[in-house]
Amino acid sequence: xxxxxxxxxxxxxxxxxxxxxxxxxxxxxxxxxxxxxxxxxxxxxxxxxxxxxxxxxxxxxxxxxxxxxxxxxxxxxxxxxxxxxxxxxxxxxxxxxxxxxxxxxxxxxxxxxxxxxxxxxxxxxxxxxxxxxxxxxxxxxxxxxxxxxxxxxxxxxxxxxxxxxxxxxxxxxxxxxxxxxxxxxxxxxxxxxxxxxxxxxxxxxxxxxxxxxxxxxxxxxxxxxxxxxxxxxxxxxxxxxxxxxxxxxxxxx
Amino acid sequence: xxxxxxxxxxxxxxxxxxxxxxxxxxxxxxxxxxxxxxxxxxxxxxxxxxxxxxxxxxxxxxxxxxxxxxxxxxxxxxxxxxxxxxxxxxxxxxxxxxxxxxxxxxxxxxxxxxxxxxxxxxxxxxxxxxxxxxxxxxxxxxxxxxxxxxxxxxxxxxxxxxxxxxxxxxxxxxxxxxxxxxxxxxxxxxxxxxxxxxxxxxxxxxxxxxxxxxxxxxxxxxxxxxxxxxxxxxxxxxxxxxxxxxxxxxxxx
DNA sequence: AATATTAAAACATCTGATCTTTTAATATTT
DNA sequence: AAATATTAAAAGATCAGATGTTTTAATATT
Numbered sequence: 001x002x003x004x005x006x007x008x009x010x011x012x013x014x015x016x017x018x019x020x021x022x023x024x025x026x027x028x029x030x031x032x033x034x035x036x037x038x039x040x041x042x043x044x045x046x047x048x049x050x051x052x053x054x055x056x057x058x059x060x061x062x063x064x065x066x067x068x069x070x071x072x073x074x075x076x077x078x079x080x081x082x083x084x085x086x087x088x089x090x091x092x093x094x095x096x097x098x099x100x101x102x103x104x105x106x107x108x109x110x111x112x113x114x115x116x117x118x119x120x121x122x123x124x125x126x127x128x129x130x131x132x133x134x135x136x137x138x139x140x141x142x143x144x145x146x147x148x149x150x151x152x153x154x155x156x157x158x159x160x161x162x163x164x165x166x167x168x169x170x171x172x173x174x175x176x177x178x179x180x181x182x183x184x185x186x187x188x189x190x191x192x193x194x195x196x197x198x199x200x201x202x203x204x205x206x207x208x209x210x211x212x213x214x215x216x217x218x219x220x221x222x223x224x225x226x227x228x229x230x231x232x233x234x235x236x237x238x239x240x241x242x243x244x245x246x247x248x249x250x251x252x253x
Numbered sequence: 254x255x256x257x258x259x260x261x262x263x264x265x266x267x268x269x270x271x272x273x274x275x276x277x278x279x280x281x282x283x284x285x286x287x288x289x290x291x292x293x294x295x296x297x298x299x300x301x302x303x304x305x306x307x308x309x310x311x312x313x314x315x316x317x318x319x320x321x322x323x324x325x326x327x328x329x330x331x332x333x334x335x336x337x338x339x340x341x342x343x344x345x346x347x348x349x350x351x352x353x354x355x356x357x358x359x360x361x362x363x364x365x366x367x368x369x370x371x372x373x374x375x376x377x378x379x380x381x382x383x384x385x386x387x388x389x390x391x392x393x394x395x396x397x398x399x400x401x402x403x404x405x406x407x408x409x410x411x412x413x414x415x416x417x418x419x420x421x422x423x424x425x426x427x428x429x430x431x432x433x434x435x436x437x438x439x440x441x442x443x444x445x446x447x448x449x450x451x452x453x454x455x456x457x458x459x460x461x462x463x464x465x466x467x468x469x470x471x472x473x474x475x476x477x478x479x480x481x482x483x484x485x486x487x488x489x490x491x492x493x494x495x496x497x498x499x500x501x502x503x504x505x506x
Numbered sequence: 507a508a509t510a511t512t513a514a515a516a517c518a519t520c521t522g523a524t525c526t527t528t529t530a531a532t533a534t535t536t
Numbered sequence: 537a538a539a540t541a542t543t544a545a546a547a548g549a550t551c552a553g554a555t556g557t558t559t560t561a562a563t564a565t566t
Contacts, residue, residue, distance in 0.1 A: 012549075013549080013550075014311065014549090022345075025348075026348060032349070038515080038516060038517085039516075039517070040516085048550080048551085049550055049551040049552070050551085050552085050553095051304055051307075051549090051550070051551070051552095052549080052550060052551080054304075054308065054517090054518090055307065055308060055311045055549095057517095058267065058308045058311050058312055058315075059311055059312065059314075059315045061312075062311075062312045062315035062316060063315060063341075063342070063345055064342075064345065064346075065345060068517075069516085069517080069558095069559085070516065070517045070518075070557075070558050070559065071515080071516065071517075071557090071558045071559025071560060072513095072514065072515045072516065072558080072559050072560040072561065073515075073516085073559075073560060073561080074515080074516050074517065074558080074559065074560090075515090075516065075517085076517095080349040081342075081345045081346045081348070081349055083346070085342065085345075085346070086342050086343060086345075086346045088316075089316070089317075089334075089338065089339050089342035089343075090339060090342075090423075092275075092316055092317065092318060092334045092338075092339075093317075093334045093336070093338070093339045093423070094419075094420070095278075095279060095334070096285070096333040096334055097419045097420075099418070099419045099420050103418045103419060103420050103421070104420065106418055106420075106421065107364075107418065107420050107421050107424070110363055110364050110367050110421070111360075111363050111364070114363050165352070165356045165359055165360065166350045166352050166356060167347070167350075167352050167356050167357065167359075167360050167428065168356070168359065168360050168363070170343075170346070171360070171424055175420065265518075266518080266519075267518095291546080291547060291548080292547075292548065293547080293548095301519080301520085302519055302520040302521070303520085303521090303522095304518090304519070304520070304521095305518085305519065305520085307548090307549090308518095310548095321548075322527095322528085322547090322548080323526075323527045323528065323547065323548045323549075324526090324527045324528025324529060324546080324547065324548075325527085325528050325529040325530065325544095325545065325546045325547070326528075326529060326530080326546075326547085327527080327528065327529090327546080327547055327548065328546090328547065328548080329548095
């Protein structure tokens, strides 16, 4: 008949409450820091049991919209959704989509070269100093382990933060987090580490010279090199298990 | 002391259970479709009350990782996280970050011109036909209303889907959804509508000629034009309120 | 003035009962 | 035999109320 109806689920009390409160937040009737009534009072207000209301609070908390504190002057407070909440959500999503390394690389090649173009014009001496220290730390890191990825994330995060675009910051950070979290691959060999450092150095050099084109090309090369490295050394790399231990990755398929 | 400790929250039973189950999913010990024990059984297994376990299930459901069905052969089933869940999370996040139109435009100018470059090589006659029909529908739309944005989203979504990059699809869709959901701006004037259609036509023409450079430039122009249009007509545009009604936007600040 | 104690508010958890939904199994009808 | 209606059981949804734990403001003590 050309018209598609959507499936409807029976309304759960807690879901109904969740939607009302989220709606009030999006409609700006509730602001950050506002306190909701206590479980007992609000349950009575809605005419539902405490458990139903508690489930609603749990869900809103999971959305990152609520902070619940125990104790005397505790309660439920409207909270700004933080980056971690969204990143976790993206990680969950990517876990099932399971994109290939190519897909991660592609989005990075779209964004990050353009980011450093902007950086080349805006960057300050303090920023340069920060990036140089980051590279130094990475070089001095004795045998890699997972610190490399933290430093790597920090390097790219710094650049994207200079661009002052909150959306792009979120994307770049999440893509990198997802890549590391999902693949759980950390490259520990000297050669890979050196390649990353060299790439970062070239980028910083171009930025120091305020050369957008050179910086952009250096970033593009760097991303592609890292991809090549990840593809090639897949078998030889280490993966981090859920328990935090390191074990040899035998490569998939 | 140079070392930063992170704050720790007292462990809640439900949170502990959530982490265990999410961990098992990420560790691939639980797969899509797997059924978890019933509330009663699992609560007993963990040695906790049913309410605590229920709260854990609610949270996992909010994460999009669980589907809970009532009835005889119901129960809790591991579910693939769907796009809606992540988009909602992004919408929540952007609501507080409240990025400017410039930030939305910028990320689009980074990604979409490159997307159509790829499309120019991959696109099929069916795809072209789809896009042409989309433009026709938009032209025939009598007086805009919110259908325009649905068609606009569909147009850009189609292009990004051709690139077969799940990450980029998610980003482009979410950015557009967030822009419309948060700003709640719909342009109803004839002039704006015509400008969008013309932009889309130029893009499709370039794609039909398999001209990546021309397509990419047409997309870049289109995005920038739309931004200009949104900025300029901010006062004259309509906004959709929470209740779905349309009212005149008087412009902010 | 500093410190220790106490009390109350609010969340956290538990127990156990009852209601509702869904479906598999059974019974009935055609 | 096939279609339809009924029934029973499994599992979640909701409720009520009791008890435990955390946090902090108020009070008492040193």
